[in-house]
Amino acid sequence: MSFAVVDALGWCSLARRSGDLDGSIPLRAARACAPLLDGNAFGWQLRWDAATTLVRRRGHWQLLDDTMVRSARACAPYLAAHGLAPPWWCEALADGPVIELGRGPLARLRKPALGLWTGLLVRATPAGPLLCLDAGNRRSRAFVVHEHVIEERERWIPLLLELQPRDDGDSLALGGELATLAAIAPGPARRLATLAEHPRLAQAHLDFYDAQYFASKREGPTRKYRRMIAAPVEADADAVTDAVAALAGDAAVEIEAIARRHGADGVHDGGSSTPLLRFACRNAVGFRARFDGLRVHVEPDAAALARHAEAITARWQPLLRDDGEDHRGALWYLGKYFTPHVDGEPHMFVKPAALFATPPGWATLVQGPRWLGAEILRGSIHTDRFHAAPAVFGFELGARFELAAGAPLSWLLPYDPAVARAAPEHAPPLPTAARGPEARA
Numbered sequence: 001m002s003f004a005v006v007d008a009l010g011w012c013s014l015a016r017r018s019g020d021l022d023g024s025i026p027l028r029a030a031r032a033c034a035p036l037l038d039g040n041a042f043g044w045q046l047r048w049d050a051a052t053t054l055v056r057r058r059g060h061w062q063l064l065d066d067t068m069v070r071s072a073r074a075c076a077p078y079l080a081a082h083g084l085a086p087p088w089w090c091e092a093l094a095d096g097p098v099i100e101l102g103r104g105p106l107a108r109l110r111k112p113a114l115g116l117w118t119g120l121l122v123r124a125t126p127a128g129p130l131l132c133l134d135a136g137n138r139r140s141r142a143f144v145v146h147e148h149v150i151e152e153r154e155r156w157i158p159l160l161l162e163l164q165p166r167d168d169g170d171s172l173a174l175g176g177e178l179a180t181l182a183a184i185a186p187g188p189a190r191r192l193a194t195l196a197e198h199p200r201l202a203q204a205h206l207d208f209y210d211a212q213y214f215a216s217k218r219e220g221p222t223r224k225y226r227r228m229i230a231a232p233v234e235a236d237a238d239a240v241t242d243a244v245a246a247l248a249g250d251a252a253v254e255i256e257a258i259a260r261r262h263g264a265d266g267v268h269d270g271g272s273s274t275p276l277l278r279f280a281c282r283n284a285v286g287f288r289a290r291f292d293g294l295r296v297h298v299e300p301d302a303a304a305l306a307r308h309a310e311a312i313t314a315r316w317q318p319l320l321r322d323d324g325e326d327h328r329g330a331l332w333y334l335g336k337y338f339t340p341h342v343d344g345e346p347h348m349f350v351k352p353a354a355l356f357a358t359p360p361g362w363a364t365l366v367q368g369p370r371w372l373g374a375e376i377l378r379g380s381i382h383t384d385r386f387h388a389a390p391a392v393f394g395f396e397l398g399a400r401f402e403l404a405a406g407a408p409l410s411w412l413l414p415y416d417p418a419v420a421r422a423a424p425e426h427a428p429p430l431p432t433a434a435r436g437p438e439a440r441a
Helices: 027-032 034-040 066-081 087-092 199-208 211-217 224-230 302-319 328-336 417-421
Strands: 003-007 012-015 044-057 060-063 098-101 113-124 130-134 143-146 148-150 157-165 171-183 190-194 243-247 252-257 260-263 266-269 277-282 287-291 296-300 338-340 347-350 354-357 363-367 374-376 379-381 391-395 400-403 408-415
Touching: 012 113, 034 224, 034 363, 034 379, 044 113, 044 157, 060 066, 060 098, 066 087, 066 113, 087 266, 113 130, 113 148, 113 171, 130 143, 143 171, 148 157, 157 171, 157 260, 171 417, 190 252, 190 277, 199 243, 199 302, 199 328, 199 354, 211 328, 243 252, 287 391, 296 302, 296 338, 296 347, 302 328, 408 417
Parallel strands: 148 260, 190 243
Antiparallel strands: 003 113, 012 044, 044 060, 044 171, 098 113, 113 157, 130 148, 130 171, 143 157, 243 354, 252 277, 260 266, 277 408, 287 296, 287 400, 338 347, 347 391, 363 379, 363 408, 374 391
């Protein structure tokens, strides 16, 4: 069991998602990009089954369906009377399922958003904190869903999505997959290190990106990564026990906590007793990019790119063995930094100059900011065996995108796939729910 859930209104359900998004991703990606498939299948998807619209009326947001608003208002005193939600939440939801975070008593929050109650109540378990984040590569592009963490194990917490509209419109369509839920095991400590401290990671990178890899790559996907992760993990007394980011160049990597927390006493920035920590990478080379419908065009800061490559060579030089092997490709993989996809695909790889490692059985979830015109696709990497962590950009047609050096690029969260895949425990729906247990996913 990964987390517990009870349905109070009958609006939403939880389901597992296929890695190929029910066959909707390009065939080349389905055949060759295992990290994309694993990222798509991460966690449990929250589906908004009672399709409706959020509208802005007289400067405030509310559900268009007044029946749904009345149902949510009527549910709040029921939750209070039966002790099913903490008093703060019962009071906050008394006026309806939408809470404007960043206004009034919640003006102290650093990130304003629309809080939308899903009609579900959730709580964490000993498996780990519950992480709520957007629906990944099949989400609505009309708004952003900000991530937050729920640690409460004893009391039910209303599952509130934090939405940020991407434009100044007065309506948002709600339906389909809106968010992802996953329990994240506390797991190993996060640690920054140098490449010299972890020469085995360096050797693993050199072994993977050998001359044969690049020779095969000219003919198409090598599937070398797929073969690697298909093999059983061998027992290794020298395997890392922490989640490590080993700097392999001038990469700017930090350890940060996922800031937003929903607790029994409301919505907070930070304040966790056991914060959920991840690695945060910043962009090393400023660039402009656009997708013209056929190709992704990249215009990097050429001088900064040259300095970036030189720093990588300097960091790696003491670790290269005089074994007769050609290691230029492995260093070029990192030093080139930008790699557009094939014609027709609006994607591009950017490779931070760091190698990431997790203990056996652990993986790393990779995602990043959602900008206007561009995004970082969600992926999951078996960092117990493979240690590079490219950020994959997706661009909108015609958008002219620019990212400065030092800007946030990607976030890497170590996690235990077995815990994230574990099914939630469904408590019986409340009498206030509009449907019976047989209609739930």
